[in-house]
Amino acid sequence: MGKATGFLEYERKNAAVEEPLKRIRHFNEFRTPLPLEEQQKQGARCMECGVPFCQNGAMLAGMASGCPLHNLVPETNDLVYSGNWKQAYERLSKTHSFPEFTSRVCPALCEAACTCNLNGKPVSTKENERAIIEHAYEMGWVQPQTPKIRTGKKVAVIGSGPSGLAAAQQLNRRGHSVTVFERHDRIGGLLRYGIPNMKLDKKILDRRIELMKAEGVEFKTGVDVGKDITAEELKKQFDRVILACGASNPRDINVPGRESGNIYFAVEYLSSVTKSLLDSGFADGKAISAKGKHVLVIGGGDTGNDCVGTAVRQGAKSVTQLEMMPKPSVERLPSNPWPEWPKVLKTDYGQEEAIAVFGQDPRIYKTTVKEFQKDKNGNVKKAVIVSLEPKKDEKSGRMMMVPVEGSEKVIDAQLVLIAAGFLGSQKYVTDAFKTDLNPRTNVLTKPDEYETSVPGVFTAGDMHRGQSLVVWAIREGREAAREVDKSLMGYTNL
Template identity: 70%
Template sequence: MGKPTGFLDYEREDARAESPKERIKHFNEFHIPLSREEQQKQGARCMDCGVPFCQSGKVLLNGMASGCPLNNLVPEWNDLIYTGNWEQAYLRLKKTNPFPEFTGRVCPALCENACTCGLNGNPVCSKQNELSIIEYGYKHGLAKARPPKFRTGKKVAVIGSGPSGLSAANSLNKRGHEVTVYERSDRLGGLLMYGIPNMKLEKHIVERKIAIMKEEGIHFVTNANVGKDIKPEQLKKDYDAVVLACGSSNPRNIEVPGREAKGIYFAVDFLKSTTKSLLDSGLKDKKYISAKGKNVIVIGGGDTGNDCVGTSIRHGAKSVTQLEMMPKLPDERAENNPWPEWPRICKTDYGQEEAIAVFGHDPRIYQTTVKEFKMNKKGEVTKAVLVNLESKKDEKTGRMMMVPVEGSEKEIPADLVLIAAGFLGSEAYVTEAFGVKVNQRTNVETKPDSFATNVENIFTAGDMHRGQSLVVWAIREGRDAAREVDKQLMGYTNL
């Protein structure tokens, strides 16, 4: 696929980003797409490698997945971009991915990290190629609504409008089932709407796609909290099947002295408040957790922690410190982390880039956590006592654990603390209301490679099923769950 010598003739070139000091002035996406001609050169870099790990999406080495979970036909649409056949590239892309407008923006590009071209050089910029294809499709009328020609008479309820719920609804609707999606929030999209900041995924992109899904016949109900406001018994009565796609919504807490102080929030609440205020009023209503003029501590080094850093800087934070329990990863692949495994290397994301530009240093402090919070007479957090961590083997379990280093405590100012320590699993009020079993991680339990719960005609998908994961895996889960639902309803499936 692509030009036989393309990977030698052309250097990798990504979409250009605004400078950190410019982009922190707004909450919009900040990457400037390449021209169509330049993008076609990037498609030419696909090297006809023979074994396209990029589209495998399989667990290969050391239990690690390699390539795209959606099995996107990456070499095919790279070649079609190179030859200028954008319409066919769109059709091949949509054959496997119902939401490239999302993955082209927020996916960490598992395809690129498995790209053969990246073994001894820079991988093909397949993620940017994917985004270029779908935006071409919208611009040229290819991404219009395509309602199913026939209806089966079967009705399915999908609980949750995040990526897994939307994916399941999309597949089931195309099959001809009548689908209704219930969302407990005031806007549709789940974590796509309120969990991912606007600068990574502008919300009109989500609304644009959902508008098409509505045209295709999918019903959406907002402010519908199933398990509280809407009883499962009624849904079981009204629908032939129910898909639980409520996400992994339980944030992991930090249990230390002083945790009850005012000014300590979960990251998801901080990010949601900013996005909601931004959409409601352009932040003019002031109904958000503000970091302006504050010393901010972000606990957690993942994507959510990085989003908190970038959002705090846009608020006008006085300082931002990001705590990471684990040691700093190497800058290049270690010998025990060979291609095509996911590269366990240190990544400096947009938020950290912005902190470096504004404050002059990387906000991350590794092998460190909070031992205690201190507060003033009003109960407001004022300081955090940090402690260094080291790796030691637990004598009982034999596992390596990060434990505090005695005498390493130090205090730093803290006016706002954001806990971005991950999520523990599904919310109990939903699982208990439906009577579905959960495993030790509180994810909904199913048989291996199945999405059917212990309750008849109740299925599950996404983070609620597999635990906190990537948008692309949620889409895959929704697609696979829809296939199982369809087979249950019709006796066979052509999904």
């Protein structure tokens, strides 16, 4: 695949990125893709390695290695190299529902497992994927795929995040009538309100939703299943139900002063900013604002980074980000060999912007909050932070991060954003459907299956597997759709 000597002839070249001090002036996407001719050279770097770990998607050492969707990566890279863009789109569409989403927000598991990554820089598969789908839209190749025959079966999908949308797309194209219920005012779930606009422009999301509407998918917003409509009503109206509500319970920080004002969960903050942007271009003043404030972000990962980038754009006075774990190595350690996911230091766009504005990395490692202090109005004004060190728990034998005595420091914090991850599905939904849960409060199914303990009720995405990536959610949605189709028809061709 690709050019036999391409990985030797061509260096990896990425999309142009707007400078941090310029891009923080707006909430638009800030990457300019390569010209198609240059992107073809990047496709040429795919080295016909024989064993394409990039599309394997297997779990190694508890981490995914390669694409969970099993995208036919070497084949699409070869088609990019040869300039067969339409065929590349058709090949990518065999396994992928929404490449326009993952090519913007996925951490590129395919590239981490690329053989070129063993001794050099990986093939730019993520940007090749973006070039394929965007060129396909531009050329008019992405058209509604309306089923010629309807089966007469009706499926309700609860939740319109990536797993719900993927399941709805597949089942609708199979000929079933699909209705997607979303409790918020707009379709998209995590894609809409959990990911900032500069990372995923909502026009990209709206473009796909309009396409799905044209294909026959029905969307109902502002409907909170379990409150506005009962589970029993849904089960009577529909032949099958898919629960794709995400892992919606944010992990909290239980320390003195937690009740102080201006302490928010990360998604609450990000949602308010995106909604205000979409509703009025921020004119309504309803976004939670970091302007002129000392901002403390608790937690790392993509969500923590998104909080940092958003706060910088709003004009924060300072941004500090706390990470409980030690600072990762800059290079792979011998204990973390290729093709495992590389556990190395990653400085994302938000941290780059904070460095450009404030002159230093906002992250403080091996640190957490011990206490919040209030001002006279009951709002947070300072945080007591404490250093952590790893120690083995005598009972469980596990390594735990424990406070270092006497390491406390007091820092200014007028806005606190908790980005400490999620604990599982929301109770009122699972109670409504009476589904069994696992110990982590995710909806329980048999291993590698998607039907819950309630016959006819299925689940997919973060609600099923726990907090994870968009690419995993899409895979789960597609697989759940296959199982639903089999249960309805007795066989499946999905």
